[in-house]
Amino acid sequence: MIRVLLADDEAMIRAGVAAILATDPGVEIVAEAGDGAEAVELARAHRPDVALLDIRMPKLDGLAAAAELRRTMPEVAVVMLTTFDEDAYVAQALSQGASGFMLKAADPRELIIGVKAVADGAAYLSPRIAQRVIARLNSGSLERAAPARERIDALTPRERDVLTLIGKGESNHDIAKQLHLSSGTVKNHVSTILTRLGVKNRVQAAITAYEAGLVDD
Structure with a gap:
């Protein structure tokens, strides 16, 4: 069972998201918060697997709450x-250690897919967001390629294999199957x-893998 904390200052939005997640028997809402500060408190109390946070919330916004949760x-x-x-929100969320970025206007099925992906250790970006991230990488890929390759030099061959699959968006479960590991x-x-690359999360690790040429376009 994937335990989810949901934080949004609009009760109707919380009800809608909860109703979507309730359609999957493998997902359970363990707490709901109306602001970022409450979300952090409830996360400490319930220790969810996944925290779904809105960006604009009172007392403590979602980005600040994300940073506190990751810390x-x-x-x-x-x-x-x-x-x-907006690109600024996406960049800040990923820099704060978020494992995913999804849009409320997306297909409801995407919400469940994203929650399951991050709960299994993968990263998840809404397709529209992912396309923009890749485009930004392509626009400056040559400038970042050499530094990225230097960073992955610190990895063992097996760690590079794992990083390559992280770059392809694979979950821990899928990586284990493909590499015959536990x-x-x-x-x-x-x-x-993550430690050797000096990054906070799988999204940043995947970007490094892309920049270093471990993942084909």
């Missing part, structure tokens, strides 16, 4: 669920990769 409860996968898709071993590899 104090790194085991909680943070996903921004918002109507705002899920625990993959989780340890991922933790080491």
Whole structure:
């Protein structure tokens, strides 16, 4: 069972998202918050697997709440669920350690897919957001290629294999199957990769893999 915390200052939005998630028997809403500060408090109390956060909330906005959750409860996968898709918001969310960025206007099925992906250790971006991120990478890929390759030099061959699959968007479960490893071993590899690359999350690691040429366009 995937345990989810939902934070949004609009009760109707919370009800709608909860109703969508309730259609999947493998997902459970364990807490709902109306602002970012309450979301952090409830996360400490309930220790969810996934925290779905709106960006614009009172007391503490979603981006600040995401940063606090990643600092104090790194085991909680943070996903921004918002109507705002400006590049600045996407960049800040990913830099704060969010594992996903989804739009409220997206297909409801995408919400469940995204929640399951991040709960399984993968990263998830709404397709519209992912296209923009890739376009931005392409626009400056040559400038970033050499630094990215230098960073991956610190990885072992097996860690590079894992990073390549992270770059392709694979979850820990899928990586374990493809490389014939246990899920625990993959989780340890991922933790080491993040540390050696100096990145906060799988999205940033995937970007590094892309820039270093480990992942084809």
